[in-house]
Each structure stands twice: as C-alpha cells, then as structure tokens.
Amino acid sequence: MGDFLASVYLWTKSLHVISIIAWMAGIFYLPRLYVRHTESVKQGTETDLLFQDMEMKLLKLIMNPAMISSWFFGLCLVMTPGIIVWSDGWPWVKAACVLAMTWFHMWLAVRRKEFVAGTNTRTGRHYRMMNEFPTLLMIFIVIMIIVKPF
Template identity: 45%
Template sequence: MTHDSATSAVEGSKASAKAYLSISIVVALAGAAWWFDPDWLYGWIKVLHVVAVISWMVGLFYLPRLFVYHADAATGSEPAVTFEVMEQRLVKVIMTPAMMVSWVTGLWLAWSGFGFLGIWLWVKLAAVVGLTVFHVLLSRSARRFAKGENAWTARQWRMANEIPTVLMIVVVIMVIIKPFA
C-alpha cells in the first residue's frame, strides 16, 4: 500500500466515522423529539427529510456518471483506482446514510402527517422503493468495479443514469400535485 492510498484509506475511515456519528446524534435527537412531541417537530423533520433526499439524489445522479468514466478506464490504472475510492466514499459516506435518513424521516412524515392515506402517497412510496433498488444496484456495481468485474459499457451507464431522474419526477409530482388525492 502506497502512502497516498494509506492516507486515502485513513481519510475515508475518518469521514465514514464522522458521518455515522452525525447520523447517531440525529437519530438520538429525533427519538427524544418524537418522545416529547413538541409542536415544531413536524416542520423540522420535514427539513431533515428534504436535506437527506437532496443528498441521496445527488449521489444517485453522480455515481452512474462516475461509472461512465470508470468503465472507460483500464482496470488497475491510476484513474480506475481514483474512481474506486470516489465511488466507495460516495456510497458509504453520503448515499447510504442519506437514504437511511430519507426513509426514516419520510415514513415518520407519512405516518404522522397523512396516516399513510392517499393513493398519491403510495405511488410516491413505490417510486422511492424504485430509487432504493437503484441505490442497491449502484452499491453492488461499485463493489464489482473495485474487483475489476464491471460488465456494463459507458453507454449503458449513461442510459442507467436516467432512471433516478424519471423516478424523482414521479415523486415530485406526487408530493406537489397529489393527482390521486
């Protein structure tokens, strides 16, 4: 292991630890707030949900773009190794924690704000399940890239990059327009 990769591993571990510590603090505070149920709680949970969704979506848009470039890099080359580090950090430090916070806060909002009622809400949840499945596909693909086992071309990754866009549009329509309300 070279000095640069050792430094990257240490920095990645520190960033990951900070992310999980932050999530733990947020979850503990959310639990305390839920227990005491103050009037301001719903609005702040909604803020946290929107921030988490934005962070998650950024990752869902950016990771396939990294895969486009990674697919064209020679396995084991310096660019490929750099992409592997970027991909792993994006998945572990940003995307997965943001997805988890999005789900927890989203389900809480759906339960407390709407009682899980409304066809629009169920369509939105179906689209979010689709985003989650895509997230899992991307996470597995990042691991395959790290092993030098990518099976998709850069063109296929460009096309896959449209999946979260379509699902996000469905979510936004359901939340704002509520066509089946």
C-alpha cells in the same frame, strides 16, 4: 408519539428535504463516475484505484447516510398525524417510487463491487441509460407530493 411528531413537523420535513437533496446528488453522480470509469480508465491502474476510492467514498460517506436519513425522516413524516391520507392513491405511488429509488441505490452498490473485483461488463452507454431511471422516479415523487393528483 403523534403529538411529538406534530410539534417537530417542520424540522422533520426540513431534515427530510436536506437528506433527499444529498441522496439524489449521489444517485445522479455515481452513474456518471461509472461512465467515466468504464470509458476512460484501464483496469489495475492508479487511476482505476482513484476512481474506486471516489466511488466508495461517495457511496459510503454520502449516499448511504443520506438514504438512511431520508428513510428515517420520511417515516417520521408518514407517522405524523394528519399528513398522509392513506385512502388516496398518491402515497402508494410515491412509496413505490421510493422503493424503486432504494433498489437503484443498491444496484449502484453492486456495480461498485464489480469495479473493485475487475468484473464490470457494462458499457458507458448502459450507465448513461440507467442514469435516467432516478430522474423519472424523482419526477413522479415530486408530482405525487406536491400535486397529489389522486
């Protein structure tokens, strides 16, 4: 298995980066939709249903597949011989950040269900503030991967 993963390393890395770009685009955009949904749309209107449809499609058709492929190709990279030095600290920080990003993804999915049920109680300000969380995680992840500070 190790020899195969080493032979397709650049393909795996490329597909991982593509997946991450798609996932992050959704991670950044969905909370912005929630801000507009919260601040500009009355519950039960045609516009409410339109927002719910856009949010569902973004989550289920783009974000979920992108998250799954990010995890798949990321785990393939982790299993590729010679890529990760587990005695270093950076892989552990990066892994913690990826788990936190996955939690945020799931948090967004739960919020979508609240919009569908008409039970959202969060403000646009709350969603704006939460939108900073993946930005911080992304910064840490990129630094861990490129700089490998420890």
